[in-house]
Amino acid sequence: SQSCPDGAKRRVCYYYDRSIAGVDYGEDHVMVPRHVDMAHALIRSYGLLGDMARLRTRPATDAEISGFHDARYVRLLRDLTPEGFGAGGEVARRARGCNVGAVSTDGRSVDNPPVAGLWDYCQRYAGGSLAAARALASGEADVAINWSGGMHHACLDKASGFCYVNDIVLAIDELLGHFRRVLYVHIDVHHGDGVETAFRRFRRSNRVMTVSFHQRTEGFFPERRGLLEHVGEGAGRLRAVNVAIKKGMDDDGYCRLFEPIMSEVMAVFQPEAIVMQCGADSLSGDRLGHQNLSIAGHARCVRFMRSFNMPLLLLGGGGYTVNHVAACWCYETTVAIGKEIGDDIPTHSYDGYYRRQGYKLFYPVDKKI
Numbered sequence: 379s380q381s382c383p384d385g386a387k388r389r390v391c392y393y394y395d396r397s398i399a400g401v402d403y404g405e406d407h408v409m410v411p412r413h414v415d416m417a418h419a420l421i422r423s424y425g426l427l428g429d430m431a432r433l434r435t436r437p438a439t440d441a442e443i444s445g446f447h448d449a450r451y452v453r454l455l456r457d458l459t460p461e462g463f464g465a466g467g468e469v470a471r472r473a474r475g476c477n478v479g480a481v482s483t484d485g486r487s488v489d490n491p492p493v494a495g496l497w498d499y500c501q502r503y504a505g506g507s508l509a510a511a512r513a514l515a516s517g518e519a520d521v522a523i524n525w526s527g528g529m530h531h532a533c534l535d536k537a538s539g540f541c542y543v544n545d546i547v548l549a550i551d552e553l554l555g556h557f558r559r560v561l562y563v564h565i566d567v568h569h570g571d572g573v574e575t576a577f578r579r580f581r582r583s584n585r586v587m588t589v590s591f592h593q594r595t596e597g598f599f600p601e602r603r604g605l606l607e608h609v610g611e612g613a614g615r616l617r618a619v620n621v622a623i624k625k626g627m628d629d630d631g632y633c634r635l636f637e638p639i640m641s642e643v644m645a646v647f648q649p650e651a652i653v654m655q656c657g658a659d660s661l662s663g664d665r666l667g668h669q670n671l672s673i674a675g676h677a678r679c680v681r682f683m684r685s686f687n688m689p690l691l692l693l694g695g696g697g698y699t700v701n702h703v704a705a706c707w708c709y710e711t712t713v714a715i716g717k718e719i720g721d722d723i724p725t726h727s728y729d730g731y732y733r734r735q736g737y738k739l740f741y742p743v744d745k746k747i
């Protein structure tokens with residue numbers, strides 16, 4: 379454990395599974411799970427592994443994943459192989475019904491391809507988020523991290539936005555077994571629709587509040603989601619908060635929204651645990667997002683949530699400029715631990731990726747937007 383600037387100690391648990399790094403969405407695809415391996419290599423090179431307990435866990439079981447997902451969809455994910463899909467027939471038909479490998483007419487890569495080892499991949503990233511939630515629930519950790527989790531678009535019975543299994547819903551459900559109210563905070567550039575829908579439409583829960591900060595511009599994925607007026611219904615009414623942002627928000631603009639809104643949410647909802655999705659596609663220079671957040675600005679949101687000093691689960695998610703993603707999640711790991719590190723990236727296996735940013739962790743914000 380470490381002593382932090384606020385004087386409080388934080389015990390941090392960290393999940394990392396190297397087999398996730400080998401998952402391949404396809405040559406042209408923007409989702410590259412190797413970014414988690416890059417973040418891990420950076421974390422190790424800065425000597426941060428000694429400041430955290432490593433979570434060693436088993437992959438999530440069918441039963442755990444079926445705690446949220448529809449049994450037929452779970453069977454499909456288990457049955458699906460690229461060969462079975464390629465051969466057409468029954469599995470391919472079932473897959474298309476679940477938005478996996480939905481054929482693109484222009485021959486370009488699809489959002490949710492039938493990747494090799496798909497079920498193993500899902501079980502591992504979901505297993506990490508569940509283990510992290512259990513570490514918080516048992517009191518073993520104050521902060522738990524799974525940078526391979528945060529796959530927030532996955533729906534009850536279909537894949538969406540590169541996400542097949544919604545590890546966030548599974549982790550929140552696990553936390554609800556131990557805490558009365560759980561807050562979900564989302565800073566990925568894409569609206570946190572899968573988590574919002576799970577707790578608003580399917581669970582109708584008033585014990586979970588979802589707060590999503592996301593880009594809301596014409597044609598931006600997912601369309602028609604995350605409007606300010608979407609506040610939840612029935613028992614879940616006023617449990618969804620949606621903060622739609624325009625293109626090009628910088629650190630000051632973003633934090634001027636984030637901090638007062640989250641202060642108010644904390645005061646009104648009074649959660650007992652927090653789950654934060656730290657999608658790094660809200661960073662400046664992302665291949666999909668159009669925001670101007672620096673790593674320091676993104677991490678300021680994490681630091682702000684950590685300052686409430688309650689069980690905190692940090693998850694990854696989107697992020698499509700791999701060197702930015704890895705640098706961001708490495709720095710946010712130091713925020714969790716409460717340790718200062720230098721800007722000079724130590725020599726390590728991926729250091730060539732940081733050459734263009736002068737081997738500095740804090741790459742400069744290029745305000746093109």
Ligand code: V1S
Nearest residue numbers: 406407408487488489539540566568599659666695696697
């Ligand atoms: N924006 C965007 C985007 N880019 C792609 C994409 C690009 C290259 C590929 F080879 C394959 C896909 N898809 C999208 C979005 C989905 C974004 C998902 C973000 C996920 C997350 O960061 O929030 C969490 C991990 N999809 C679309 O815009 C849908 C299409 C409408 C356009 C793209 N084509 C391929 C499918 C249909």
Ligand code: ZN
Nearest residue numbers: 566568659696
């Ligand atoms: Zn995203």
